[in-house]
Amino acid sequence: MSLAQNIRRSLPMADHAKGKRSAVTCQLKCANACLGPECNTSANEDFRSIASAVFSRRALFGLGAAAAVAVAVGVGRETPASAATASGPGAAFAKPGRAGLSFGAIAPVDAEVDAFTVPAGYTWSPIIRWGDPLFSRTPAFDLNAQTPKAQAEQFGYNSDYLDIVPDPSGKTGVLVNNHEYVNPDLMFPPSADAAELRRRGDIYKAAQGMSVVEIRRKAVGDPWTYVVDGRRNRRITVETVFEMTGPAAGSDLLKTAADPEGRWVHGTLGNCAGGTTPWGTILSGEENFNGYFAWAADTAEQKRYSGSSTTSTSTGWEAYDPRFDAHDADYVNEPNRFGYIVEIDPQDPTSTPRKHTALGRFKHEGANIHVADDGRVVAYMGDDERNDYLYKFVSKNRISGSRRKNMTLLTEGDLFVAKFSGNSPAAEITGTGALPSDGAFDGTGTWIPLTRNGASAVPGFTLEQVLVYTRLAADAVGATKMDRPEDVEPNPVTGKVYVALTNNSRRSAVDETNPVTGNRYGHVVELTETSGHSGTTFGWSILMLCGDPNSFGNAYFAGFPKELVSPISCPDNVAFDSEGNLWISTDGAPSTIGYGDGLFKVPLTGAERGHVQQFLSVPRDAETCGPVIHDREGLVFVAVQHPGEDGTFAAPRSLFPDYGSTAPGDVATAPRPSVVQVHRA
Template sequence: MTIPELRITPVSHAVGKRSPVTCRLKCADACLGPECNTSANPHFRDIASSAISRRSVLGLGVAGAIGLILGDAAGRGQVSPAFAAKPGTAGLAFDPIAPVGRLVDEFTVPAGYRWQPIIRWGDPLFSSIPSFDFDAQTAEAQAGQFGYNNDYLDIIADPSGKTGVLVTNHEYVNPNLMFTPTADAAELRRRGEISKAAMGMAVVEVERRRVGEPWHYVVDGRRNRRVTVETVFELTGPAAGSDLVTTADDPEGRWVKGTLGNCAGGTTPWGTVLSGEENFNGYFAWAADTAAQKRYSGTATTTTETGWEQYDARFDAHDPRFVNEPNRFGYIVEIDPSDPTSTPRKHTAMGRFKHEGANVTIAEDGRVVAYMGDDERNDYLYKFVSKGRYTAATSTGARRRNMELLSEGDLFVARFTGNSPAAEITGTRALPSDGAFDGVGEWIALTRDGESVVPGMSTQQVLVYTRLAADLVGATKMDRPEDVEPSPLTGKVYLALTNNSNRGRTAPLDEANPITGNRYGHVVELTETAGQAGETFGWSILLLCGDPATTASTYFAGFPKELVSPISCPDNVAFDSEGNLWISTDGAPSTIGYNDGLFRVPLEGPERGNVQQFLSVPREAETCGPVIHDREGLVFVAVQHPGENGAVGAQTSFFPDYVAEHGDGTVAAPRPSVVQVWRG
């Protein structure tokens, strides 16, 4: 067999956490481009004392500064009554696995456990759709098949426990592994349409014989659905209809075609699923000739990796008709998995940035609170608090009202303050003299009562150019905020900071981000001190990640480091019924030399901080999801980009089928898949 050359040949990413191919396809080489956040992040008192020009910020007109009142920082407080549930008594017993080397193409689980995919890239959702055929792919077929590179995942069971839905994101594609090489322009365009159909989201019905058994997906399930780059979305909230989001195709600025770069997400108490549009910028050719554009793209581009702009004008933001098209991406998307005919929505009230995801809880007063991370070096942690209050009733009317809660509310960004002298934050991982990296923080309002409170920016500008608004109020630059979720048992909030090789260079050290060139990442624990909807919090670093055998001064909440599993680049988090934290990773092969995996971390008692590896994904794959149904002995993960560095004819992974050729002699491709693990 002739082995084709790799068609995507990005330069070395020595400073990044991912493989060069993943960086090119997933985030458009963000770590090699210019820093998007060049702000000095002055405190508000410094901003208010100087004239602020919207022209210098947005390339627009001039407006004066307005007042902004910040809440006082406070010390740690008691746990909210809303989180008074007792820890569960059932748990998931397992012996931690040993780390798996980065060249091993295996899905590894603990002794006594089994695994199998529920659904794979290309599996048909409908009987009218052909079975996956690598050599006969079409856009029409892919639009009815399970998409590529599944990321966020949830398994939502119906009351019987025997049926339910699987909901996942499809973040991006890899043409190297999807197609054989070609230089034919017509064929490349045809493949571009297949790629559009392979992205977005999927809703798939699942069933099983009895509770506790593995699931199987249902062809022709009544709730089965694919959402793609061509699906129409409704814009909601204050920025909908503004001049910042209108285009030639949508002069009203209320209907957006497609969703892009869907990364993590969250499931709401009313049964809808949230999806974060993350690395959307790489899909557009745009001038980046204003500060607002540069803050999201970093640099000007005339071509993209997909090439869509060559035949679909809406991806060419150089075209005056579509200069606003990028402004229509970068939001939290909400989809109703129970109704395949419903129109999904993008919520502008929750801000526009590179959303990792959004996770919702109910505050003590009934308002909805959503936590969100902006996944880029030196960007920010956000919180949204709804204006309306959640209704626990199960009627159709109550659910409809709940589905409006994310369309109106207040948006906040976090500022962290350490409690140790600056001289003790040395960048070496050495703990301060008080024995912990910790302090207090405040949630700084960007909008309040539905109106901007950012000097010189209208409400619409704050919600479309949210990063600039956060710059102006002095938010704390963080080490790539990824997933952020509140514990359903304690209400404490856990923030995964995956890494930041530029910490100490483009952003100064601080106690919340204390490691120079933070290669392995860390996890921060927040305690809201005025309730979930309040504006102050306490915080401490739970984990300083790395391999204790090779990395000096790792930290695991005080647990003996020689007893923990090595962990690097925390990405997504979840909880089990006992309140344990589960962490999936993205980047371990490039940092500590092991395949990415899923880890359990107790948060209470003598085992607090004891990182234990549960599973390892195959070579060059990322662990996404995860979903922990420990009372049933079930764990689910989405395995994204297995064998990412390979190409057709030169595969580096054969997950999940582990065959090099089919029976007819055709090449087998690695297939991103949703995997379930169970005792048996």
């Protein structure tokens, strides 16, 4: 029986139907976080009164115990694609933009359609796909002859965060992409042979991490192609050495038998979203790292990060690599070395990537930088777990003209967690999404310090404990539990900050910031920093309560007529165009509103504020990741993750992106996560 079949057979599907993903994705991507016990069991308002009694070093940490469907399946590389503009509800979608991306919004695409769908007048092509070689010495991708050595020099699996960084000429540049996790059932046929499973496990190690790939084009505005043997080409894998930085580097909490210094870590795991810094480096968030470890979860800090004990993982690494078996006393700290913001220099393939402990440890979706008025840099971050928190980091030092100095800005500074307050009577927050009497879900908030001036700001916690067990520190100060904060990005035009809250089907106690019981569709919160980006107070309002207005009557789109918007569910990653419009990619629409996931434009000002317009839809079972909007060039880029996730090696559910034959094992048949560019036909 295949992995996918085992997962479907063994998991309680009713619970998955309430969430946003298939059972296979839940198992592989986040180790069934939504089905396990809730990691955050705090009652925050009551926590502070008992913190001094409970949060002693020994008691807490146990340290003594070591008709868009018209674009058919055949749409593929270099094939023009067009889609019917919506009619009926949403007929007003065709509002043109002033920049180079005027389009008529596509109609929603049924979740079972295996097509990459774009608006009329546009076409699409992959820039690079899983397995494409980065070097001429590397063999061409062969689904039936994969090896760890080849995969370590080929483009990785399950693309997520993406950026396209042009050089000054505009004709060359680099593409940087995260590779979040693998699906063994799509990569290989079933096997029970121990030696073969270990060999595959090493391929999984090589397929994850990050890719840096040079790109080129003939003229500015043209589509890109990737460069084999590019000077900056690089793969970062689960075996690449990283340096720990910041106050927790060298801590006893980070030391293992293989690294008694607690400063050098092999690999990065669960790389989800990220950000690009003003000094040109790439940030990547280590998100669902807990699912890679077998661990006992017998201490408070382990339970807060893993939820429950595990004896096996989907990769099987713990069977032969002791560092993934946290039951082993020599490696009990290995999980503490993951869950950070990673920084890499895409310009220097010989540089050592770093993990920044000063930004805290949790399930980082990503990190995005804003330069405050006082010159300090502020990183906004979400912890992608139901009922977890929103964070920001403010650097100690100020940005300068020295790239070398700027690359140290994330090693020192203050870490904060958000506390929200609503301004409506509690009785008006009914859990249905109905607006309170003042016509808006809004209020004020405070950034509560977790670290200040190089010291812990949380009673009962050392500085190292705050940065390694950040969730527990945030529990102690009464942070607001949120509905899975994923991407958090400041708008480069207005400075307002946008928080994508994907969903929380187990939300029971509502508040004005999270006002929907059993929130299946997610929402987007708009923050305004009232004391500056490096300050500690903010105002907030809900921009959107997502969903299909035809089935969720209280869906809300900043007051825009809901009958004219594209249905949208489960906001995940966000981006902005040159005019400051918000673009949202989704992850979970198939299981919540029955449509394929996609990319949506949302104006934020004027009469069009809140007018959600769908730009593209991804193939069956796929998630839309890492949107990059180069609207002045008429280009949009997305990463297509886990196409055909619910299929098998022998019976694929997607033929994306090559749409070739249907013979099992045919490279043109295998669904291949890819980076796609959309441009004028």
